[in-house]
Amino acid sequence: MGNRAPLPLTLTILVVVFAFLYLPISVLFGLSFNEGGMPTAWSGFSVKWYFLLFQDQDIIHAALNTLVVAVVSTILAAILGTLLAIGVEIRRRKGRLLETMIFAPMIIPDIVLAIALLSFFSLLDVTMGLHTIIVSHVVFNLAFVCSVVRARLKSFDWSIVEASTDLGAPILVTLRRIVIPVLMPAVVAGSLLAFTLSVDEFIIAFFTAGAGRASTTLPMQIFSMIRFGVTPEINALSTIVMIVSVVILAISQRINRGGLPGQ
């Protein structure tokens, strides 16, 4: 009475599913090295599209913008998200509403959030640019950092905070020397996750970037290029963005799983 499917069938299903997931990405990956640049024919291996990419001033400019947005919004989100997670954990018994409210930005559709932020900035009459993108990215990055840190806090032994106080440490010293170092793996993991989300975020950046090309980010640049057809440069650019995201995400997962000794 075998209740497991025979091996060849299981294997076939596995292959089909993974092909479905990864075939489009590998096509993109392959085409970015296609000498001729035509999606229809393979004409030899080349990295020339990557070279062309780095000579395109618009792309370099967009890439720098993306980096600034991602780094600044991640740092802000890391600080605020960690403090928020600690605060919510301490007040957990006072109700679950607060908890739900924090995670709302993760669940609310990006387009809704984008429009909301746009109306908000218009209402305040703020000139839009990189700074408004940064603020907007903090909104959802904060929720991600907070959720990763909260998960770590669930297994946090609060008696070490009391032990630190008992040994003579004022509360800020306890925060700096005990709480933050113990939570650091989760803060870093959450920040890296936030960073990757920020790097390839399109809708919110598009809505809050304001007029002109000054604050164009990489996803916005790709979007504007693609309107004239998919070029081999876009394939190359997408490949780079993808590799950066995957690597950072892998590091993030590893840090959070391994953690510091004693977790």
Place this chain on the structure above:
Amino acid sequence: MNSALLTIQNVEKHFNKYHAVDGISLEIAENEFFALLGPSGSGKTTLLRMLAGFETPTVGNILLDGKDISHIPPNHRPINLMFQSYALFPHMSVAQNIAYGLEMEKLPKTEIKSRVDEMMEMVQLPHLAGRKPEQLSGGQRQRVALARSLVKRPRLLLLDEPLGALDKKLRGEMQLELKRIQNQFGITFVVVTHDQEEALVMADRVAILKDGKLLQHGTPLEIYEYPQTRFAADFIGVMNFFPARMPDGTPTTADGAAFKASIPDAIRDGDEVLAAVRPERLHLGATAQDNSLTGTVRAIAYHGLDLSRCISTRRSLPSR
């Protein structure tokens, strides 16, 4: 006895309507090894946390060296607490854990180092200085926790169920080890435990707590030999109880067996009483003598060191 190091004056702690500690007064002398003994919910841990400063008494005062410390925060009290979970800092090595409290006192680096080294020597851990807590056994963690609180040379060391997480054999060793260390340092220890044997073995004096109240306190001998309540008699060691009446100044069971015993003044003729006898004071014999009961052996349990027999007397509770 020396003058009191710690004075607990009519302390109460209320959590909403619940009185976790309900009017306790105690004096603890310098260099004493004092045990707060009670079942869970007796208020012993709450009392300990008030001594450490993590809770403030709702009513009453706590004096250390004659000064009221009730409202001084934990980080400003010359009192340290060894946590039940040990609460070692997971990201610091053994040596860093022990040094932490001294760094908070802003002592010179060289003094910190020499005191940490000395302390690790004392608890036999110098070879583990660089290890992280997760790489230690339960017994080793316990020693690190002890060293970390002792290195500050507190006036008073509080220990919350210090041996609770250890296995039975190790617990026996550590009971003696704790006594040795207490002797060597001359620091007053207050230990909270629910284990009556632990309290009797380690402490100079024991206080029995129940429902937030102090039932009785005294030396282990006083507590064991002269329990003042049924609860204390039952909680400490093993005890046989025989319900009896006092027709003429002698407790007499329903079977008519009479006990010759010392009778507290408060008991009057005609009262219903409970005769309590330790099993090691009972002897089995074929012929009836003074203070004897007749019964049938129902079961025998062999423990190695001793033997317990379950005997049913005609109308009394089973005895051992």
